[in-house]
Amino acid sequence: MNTQKRLEILTRLRDANPHPTTELNFSTPFELLIAVLLSAQATDVGVNKATDKLYPIANTPQAILDLGLEGLKSYIKTIGLFNTKAVNTMKTCQMLVDLHNGEVPESREALEALPGVGRKTANVVLNTAFGWPTIAVDTHIFRVSNRTKFAMGKNVDLVEQKLLKVVPAEFKVDVHHWLILHGRYTCVARKPRCGSCIIEDLCEFKDKTSDD
């Protein structure tokens, strides 16, 4: 895909949604970090249902530690993989208290050192809580980037590198949200809704669907 087309795609996505953000509910970097940690292989809606009850009771590392492991599990047991996530959340809270004064560190290295936090989670937190131009490539972004030929790559790391290279600076902070939302609602996995897609004429996918 050429530069001009990419620019047009980004401009259209921005025009349609000038201030995109995550669909996870949060009001502090810590709330976002825990929500992202809980969201692996779960829906944002499912995570929000749990955290909407948890955060009014406990939304700091110390408060979650005070709940105890079983107490935390009682709030998140509707989320997939909740046992592992509960253990990682407790360990992460302990490290935040011990090493970072109870705050979420604005550092990739420090974030990735937290249990259950990988590159994608660190990218989301750096981007969405701190405004860094990082791009967290999830299953939606991976699919949309390859299908459209906007930024092709065999794995998520290669797509991330390609996106960082081809997306102009003015779009970098928001591109991760635009592509996720596009993949979640329009360029869906099984049968993309090409008939109602605002970038249909620019997309280079060979097997576009004729209806929406």
Ligand code: SF4
């Ligand atoms: S035209 Fe179809 S395949 Fe291309 S981005 Fe839109 S929904 Fe996805």
